[in-house]
Amino acid sequence: QVQLAESGGGLVQAGGSLRLSCAAASRIFRYVRMGWFRQAPGKERDFVAAISLTGNTYYTDSVKGRFTISRDNAKNTVYLQMNSLKPEDTAVYYCAADLDGDSSYYTKGAYDDWGQGAQVTVSS
Numbered sequence: 001q002v003q004l005a006e007s008g009g010g011l012v013q014a015g016g017s018l019r020l021s022c023a024a025a026s027r028i029f030r031y032v033r034m035g036w037f038r039q040a041p042g043k044e045r046d047f048v049a050a051i052s053l054t055g056n057t058y059y060t061d062s063v064k065g066r067f068t069i070s071r072d073n074a075k076n077t078v079y080l081q082m083n084s085l086k087p088e089d090t091a092v093y094y095c096a097a098d099l100d101g102d103s104s105y106y107t108k109g110a111y112d113d114w115g116q117g118a119q120v121t122v123s124s
Contacts, residue, residue, distance in 0.1 A: 003024065003026070003113070004022055004023070004024055004025075004095045004096070004097060004114065004115035005022070005023050005115055005116065006020060006021065006022050006093065006094070006095050006115045007020070007021050007118060008020040008118060009093065009118030009119045009120045010121070011122075011123065012085055012121070012122055012123070013122070013123050014085060014086055014087055014122055014124050015084060016085050016122070017081070017082060017083045017085065018082050018085065019079055019081045019082065020036070020079065020080040020082070020093055020095075020118055020120070021077055021078075021079055022034070022036075022077060022078040022095030022115060023075075023076060023077050024076045024077070024078075024097065025076075026076070027073070027076055028071060028073060028076050028077070028078065028097070031053070031097045031098060031099055032052065032053055032098050032099065032100060033050050033051065033053070033097075033098035033101060033105055033110070033111075034050065034051055034069075034071060034078040034096070034097055035047065035048075035049065035050035035051075035095070035097075035098065035110075035111060036048040036049045036050070036078075036080045036093055036094070036095060036096070037093070037094045037096060037108065037111075038089075038091035038092065038093045038094070038120075039091055039092050039094070040090060040091040040092075043091075045094065045108055046060070047060050047105075047106040047107070047108075048060055048067065048080070048093070049067055049069040049080060050069065050105040050106070051069045051070065051071050051078065052105075055071075057069050058105050058106070060106070062088075063082075063089075066082065066084045066085075067080060067082050067083070068080070068083075069081075080093070082120070085120075085122045086122060087123065087124045088122075089120060090120060090121050090122050091120060092117040092118065092119050092120075093117065093118050093119075094114055094115055094117045094118075095114070095115040096111035096112075096113065096114050096115070097111060097112060097113040097114075098110050098111045098112060099112045099113075100112075
């Protein structure tokens, strides 16, 4: 089982930037995909971004052009650079690992392991 730990969350004003990190206890190059999801209060956990083993990236429409997902296999870490943040980006952000790629990248069920979450709050 992969152990994932997010860091880098916090409070930022609208228009600002944050970078989330997800450190894995195991070598991330073994995993088909790494992803980020977010959950706002009272809402479902939704897909944000994913990166494949080969470096292909995927984003939900609302973050395209603002967020960038990347991975550093040598550090076993995945990043989510978030720019031009908006109040509606406020949520708990979760890192996830997909071990076998047997489902679509944007579905929660595709991912086998999850981090504990990092709070991101964007003030207006």
